[in-house]
Amino acid sequence: MAKIETVVFLSLVLDLFAFTIPLPLFPRLIEWYTLRESSNPTGFLPRTLQFVSSVRGTFYKPDLDTYPQRWDVVLLGCGLMGSVFSTLQFFVSPKIGALSDKYGRKRILLITMIGNILSAAVWIQSTTFATYMLSRVIGGLSEGNVQLAIAILSDVTSPANRSKALAHVGIAFAICFCIGPPIGAYFASRPVPSNSWGPELNIYATPAILTLVLLIAETAFLVIALPETLGKGAPVQDGEMTTRLPNDRDDSKPLNKYPVEMRIKILKDLRTLHFLFLVLFSGVEFTLTFLTFDLLDWNIVQNGKLIGSIGIVSALLQGGYVRRSTSKVGEGNMARRGVSSCAIALVFLAILPRYVGSNPLISMKLLQAAAICIAFTSATVVNSLTAFASLQCDDDLGMNTDKKGRPKIAKGKALGEFRSSGQLGRAIGPLLACASYWTFGPSLTYATSAGAMVALSFNMKSIAAAKSVMY
Numbered sequence: 001m002a003k004i005e006t007v008v009f010l011s012l013v014l015d016l017f018a019f020t021i022p023l024p025l026f027p028r029l030i031e032w033y034t035l036r037e038s039s040n041p042t043g044f045l046p047r048t049l050q051f052v053s054s055v056r057g058t059f060y061k062p063d064l065d066t067y068p069q070r071w072d073v074v075l076l077g078c079g080l081m082g083s084v085f086s087t088l089q090f091f092v093s094p095k096i097g098a099l100s101d102k103y104g105r106k107r108i109l110l111i112t113m114i115g116n117i118l119s120a121a122v123w124i125q126s127t128t129f130a131t132y133m134l135s136r137v138i139g140g141l142s143e144g145n146v147q148l149a150i151a152i153l154s155d156v157t158s159p160a161n162r163s164k165a166l167a168h169v170g171i172a173f174a175i176c177f178c179i180g181p182p183i184g185a186y187f188a189s190r191p192v193p194s195n196s197w198g199p200e201l202n203i204y205a206t207p208a209i210l211t212l213v214l215l216i217a218e219t220a221f222l223v224i225a226l227p228e229t230l231g232k233g234a235p236v237q238d239g240e241m242t243t244r245l246p247n248d249r250d251d252s253k254p255l256n257k258y259p260v261e262m263r264i265k266i267l268k269d270l271r272t273l274h275f276l277f278l279v280l281f282s283g284v285e286f287t288l289t290f291l292t293f294d295l296l297d298w299n300i301v302q303n304g305k306l307i308g309s310i311g312i313v314s315a316l317l318q319g320g321y322v323r324r325s326t327s328k329v330g331e332g333n334m335a336r337r338g339v340s341s342c343a344i345a346l347v348f349l350a351i352l353p354r355y356v357g358s359n360p361l362i363s364m365k366l367l368q369a370a371a372i373c374i375a376f377t378s379a380t381v382v383n384s385l386t387a388f389a390s391l392q393c394d395d396d397l398g399m400n401t402d403k404k405g406r407p408k409i410a411k412g413k414a415l416g417e418f419r420s421s422g423q424l425g426r427a428i429g430p431l432l433a434c435a436s437y438w439t440f441g442p443s444l445t446y447a448t449s450a451g452a453m454v455a456l457s458f459n460m461k462s463i464a465a466a467k468s469v470m471y
Helices: 002-020 023-037 044-059 070-101 105-124 129-142 145-156 163-186 205-225 260-296 300-329 333-355 361-392 411-440 441-460
Strands: none
Touching: 002 105, 002 129, 002 145, 002 163, 002 205, 023 044, 023 163, 044 129, 070 105, 070 129, 070 145, 070 411, 105 129, 105 205, 129 163, 129 411, 145 163, 145 300, 145 361, 145 411, 163 205, 163 300, 163 361, 205 361, 260 361, 260 411, 260 441, 300 333, 300 361, 333 361, 361 411, 411 441
């Protein structure tokens, strides 16, 4: 098991490193395509920017509209393009999970890797916005590493150590979101030398080539090092750690003896919570750099340090506190603590604007406190909810199988549907947050989001009551 955990973690680092490299380049890419395609007002990009401008004009206050074209580029580059990727993931994640239940985790993972490699190859030669969006669409339809990594780890772990193993996913995210964007920005300043004999390349072909190399290396590593885990994991045995359902006091009843219908309902509740949380949290993530740019006049380097510090604190928390404490307090309780921490962060951000001009020191302290709370949220909520969802599934060799020997609640499909709900939240959240920010301003936007987070925390009470226990 330890070997498989190491293989999964290293593959995730390679995959997420490749995924995060282009993140800081989106606005600059749009600017480059805008200059190239400005002579054709009926082209795909000019028409897309015109649509974005009309949406912004509907919501954004005219008296605050200082940099309308710049905001249009940022919204398209970071908002809508990210939403397209997440929307495609919303549709495809359950399919990828179901296919992995039928044909095996490794086989489907390698097929998705071929799509990722194709996406990077298209990016290298995408000299028009339409071809670049094609690369994003291919990537959105192909990305399956994260959800399949979670399924693989769930295959080879028992409920007693699953949360600890799944913390590797969050640690990989935190590490790569710290180092990936700066690396991407560095290589973006190192263009590929132009030539007259080959095809014209994207202006950021160098980071695209690095992404391609990482994905090829990851694929080769998975072919060599990753065994098939479907049907070969650790079955749940009587006496092992299981999950107690809400308000249940019968400590002698293991999870697999509860009705399938009851666990399906818990999974449905978890998907709803996952969706609602990420609608709110992704809005915070996206508008945080808007806030620092708008009110504090921060540059790219300062925003990069802020995001990097959040990632570092999150990684430290996941590697230390979360891995040790989740099995003691329960996945639901850990997730609820993270939601409460996010509500506190939103309160700090809602108060911050009133001190920007009058007391810069207090405004900076509020931002730092909010960043720490956001890091705690990043370290806890999604990983804990994912672990809790995996505990509702049937193991491949467990007692809850149908007449054909298949699990009644298969991990791949169930976890794919869980991830799908989160991706839908990530698609909607930034757009709603930006519309609110433009229309009502940061204070009201963050205050309203804080209230919604508090309400979500109360709604998680029944889930938090389902605490993992050792029999």
